[in-house]
Each structure stands twice: as structure tokens, then as C-alpha cells.
């Protein structure tokens with residue numbers, strides 16, 4: 001079997017869902033499980049409901065969501081029954097939302113609400129496949145995707161998912177059905193709806209792929225594959241024909257939105273290949289993600305293979321008094337981070353000074369208060385990480401000079417070659433990041 005996951009723009013309107021039907025039909029003999037995201041922008045629209053300050057605002061927003069889904073159903077010539085689950089959910093949401101207007105929501109509330117995006121899109125897709133005479137079977141992902149109770153960022157339990165997939169999904173495949181299920185959502189031990197974090201549908205696809213011993217996992221999106229840079233910043237970014245698991249994971253961790261950072265985790269051990277493909281041009285080759293540290297090159301001998309960036313970063317710098325003993329300092333520093341449950345991305349340190357980056361500043365105040373016991377704390381917000389990912393970057397002579405020469409007009413604040421030989425990362429002001437990414441891309445990909 002295979003898993004084919006379709007992202008928000010790949011189910012975004014009737015034309016997109018028609019393309020999806022064509023793609024799935026062409027794979028019928030490979031026994032696909034179809035995983036879908038919410039229609040593009042619907043997840044944001046659902047989360048925005050928390051900001052609605054009165055019942056009128058809530059109904060306007062719900063009406064817009066209803067119209068969006070109804071328009072897609074109409075565009076697909078799908079009959080009334082498709083709209084029924086949508087109408088039922090919307091009716092149930094009105095009183096649910098009414099009790100929450102103007103109040104801060106719990107993370108569990110948010111997950112329950114936001115799960116509707118995937119639930120609705122999966123109903124539309126199931127009906128569209130059925131209308132094309134394909135034996136689609138709608139399946140509630142929460143029955144299989146077992147997670148812990150960290151709402152908004154739940155951690156899946158692969159062993160349990162494997163057991164449940166064998167019991168609940170495998171029989172559908174054995175019956176010749178095409179299960180259609182939701183990305184992103186799961187449920188905890190008590191049956192509460194959870195989510196795997198933004199962009200989590202990719203992760204669902206790979207979890208199901210590993211659980212069902214898939215021959216491959218396909219991530220259908222709106223670009224030609226993993227590219228040498230974010231195409232919104234670099235329109236002439238090129239496709240990577242191949243990437244290693246490690247490389248794909250690093251790119252995702254450093255902001256390349258094309259894949260959820262955890263996507264490769266379930267696949268590595270089983271050696272299941274993952275393809276990133278363009279649902280707007282299904283005939284194109286896409287990117288193949290495989291084991292092995294030396295994937296096929298993109299251009300000549302360039303050791304750099306891609307450039308990622310991530311905004312919304314906060315840098316925390318702590319300078320200890322000179323008298324402090326270095327080892328003790330770093331130890332205490334990390335103990336404080338661990339106590340606050342905050343993980344750090346980029347790290348640069350000298351004996352008495354340490355800088356780290358955080359991409360979630362929500363726990364910053366308590367963290368800073370504790371760090372002040374160690375030394376002088378400075379916080380810089382609105383920063384961005386720029387990461388250059390490639391093959392054996394540390395072992396490549398002259399690379400740093402080339403790299404820093406390319407961005408000489410940008411003020412670089414923290415540099416880290418990190419634990420991995422495949423990336424070099426630095427921190428810049430958010431507004432400087434696009435310039436840095438473009439300059440690096442020009443340096444490593446235009447001349448070649």
C-alpha cells in the first residue's frame with residue numbers, strides 16, 4: 001500500500017479536488033490511503049474564531065466557512081448529503097462557541113475546534129472520489145492516531161498507532177477500499193481530540209505509512225518538491241531531485257514549511273521512501289527522500305544544497321560574571337531551560353557567555369527571571385534564523401568565507417555550526433532575512 005497526503009492548496013477548491021481524484025485513480029492498484037489537510041486557510045479561519053468578540057461576529061465567520069465548503073461541493077456537482085456533516089457540525093458549534101466568547105480558550109478547546117477543518121475536507125474528498133466510482137471510505141483519524149495529551153503539539157504513540165491501523169485500517173484496504181482520513185488530528189487516552197502541531201498532516205501521513213508498512217509516502221503540495229530555497233523569497237529556486245532523511249529533517253526544522261519537521265522520523269527506521277510532489281503538475285518528478293548521506297547533486301559540486309529560514313525567533317543571551325566557573329555555568333543554564341520546558345535551536349557559547357534561540361517565546365518571562373540568577377540577561381526579539389544545509393559543510397574548505405562574503409551587507413548576530421555537519425546557521429534581524437537568503441542563493445546556485 002501507499003499513503004498519499006494532500007495539503008491545503010491541493011484540496012483548496014473544486015479544481016484541486018478534481019486533480020486529487022485523478023491522482024488517486026491513477027494509483028488505485030497500489031492501494032492508497034488518502035490523508036487530507038483542511039482546505040487552504042481554513043485552519044487559520046477556525047483559530048481566528050477565538051478572536052470573535054460577539055455572537056454576530058461568530059455567525060459571520062461560521063457562515064463564511066459554510067459558504068467556502070458549500071461552494072467547493074457545488075463546484076464538484078456533489079449532492080446535498082455531502083453538506084450534511086458540515087451543517088450538523090456548524091449547528092453544534094454555535095452553542096459551543098457561545099459559551100466561550102470573550103474568554104481565553106484552553107488548548108483542548110482549540111484542538112477540538114480546529115479539527116473540523118480536516119473533518120470537513122475529508123468528507124468532501126470522500127464524496128468526490130465516490131462520485132468518480134472509486135471505493136472511498138471516510139475514516140476518522142482519531143480512532144488510529146493515538147497521542148498524549150499535549151494539546152496543540154501532541155506526541156503520537158507509534159506502537160499503539162500500528163496496532164490500531166492493523167485492526168481498523170488494514171481491513172478496509174483488504175476489502176479493496178480507499179480509506180480517506182484527516183491529517184493533523186488525533187486523540188488522547190480519554191478520547192479528547194488532539195493535534196500534532198501546525199503543518200502536522202505530513203506527520204500523520206508518515207505515521208500511517210510506517211504503521212501500515214507502506215511502499216512509499218507521497219506528500220502532494222503546491223510546489224515541485226523540496227527546493228533550494230523558499231520560492232516565495234527566491235522565485236528561481238530549483239528542485240532537489242533527491243534529499244536524505246537527515247537533510248529533509250534539518251530543512252524542515254529550520255523553517256522550510258514544505259514538510260513538518262517530524263515527518264521523516266517514522267520512516268527512517270523502516271526505510272520507507274517519501275516523495276514530495278506537485279499536485280498542480282502530477283507528471284513532474286518531485287523530490288525523493290531516501291536514506292543515505294549523499295543524495296544526487298543539484299548543481300555541479302556545490303556542497304550547499306538548500307537554504308532555509310525561520311522568522312519569529314527570540315535570542316536570549318546570558319553573560320556570567322567572570323568569576324563563574326564555565327562548566328557549572330552551562331550546566332545551570334540548561335537546567336533552567338529544562339525546568340521551564342523550553343527547547344533551544346541554535347546555540348553559541350564562550351566560557352562566560354551563551355546565546356540561544358527560541359521559537360516559542362510564551363514562557364520567556366519566567367525563564368528570564370530564573371536566568372538572571374546566573375548573570376546579565378539580554379533578550380532580542382524579531383529575529384530570524386537562516387540555515388545553510390548541505391553535504392559535509394564542515395569539511396569543505398573556504399565555505400565559510402564564501403558564505404559570509406555573500407552576506408557581508410547583513411548584520412550577523414549569532415553563528416552556529418551546531419552538532420551537525422550538514423548545516424551552518426546564523427541569526428539576523430527578521431527584516432534582513434530575505435536579503436540574506438537571496439544573497440546566499442545567488443552565491444551558491446546562480447553562478448553554477
Ligand code: ADP
Nearest residue numbers: 007008009221222225226227229230256257258
Ligand atoms: P501544504 O498545504 O501542501 O502542506 P505548505 O504550505 O505547508 O503546503 O508547504 C508548501 C510551501 O512551503 C510551498 O508553497 C513553499 O512556499 C514553502 N516552502 C518553504 N521553503 C521551501 C522549500 N525549501 N522547498 C519547497 N517549498 C518551500
Ligand code: ASP
Nearest residue numbers: 037043184198199200201
Ligand atoms: N491544516 C493544518 C494546518 O494548517 C495541518 C496541515 O495543513 O498540515 O496547520
Ligand code: MG
Nearest residue numbers: 007199257258
Ligand atoms: Mg504543510
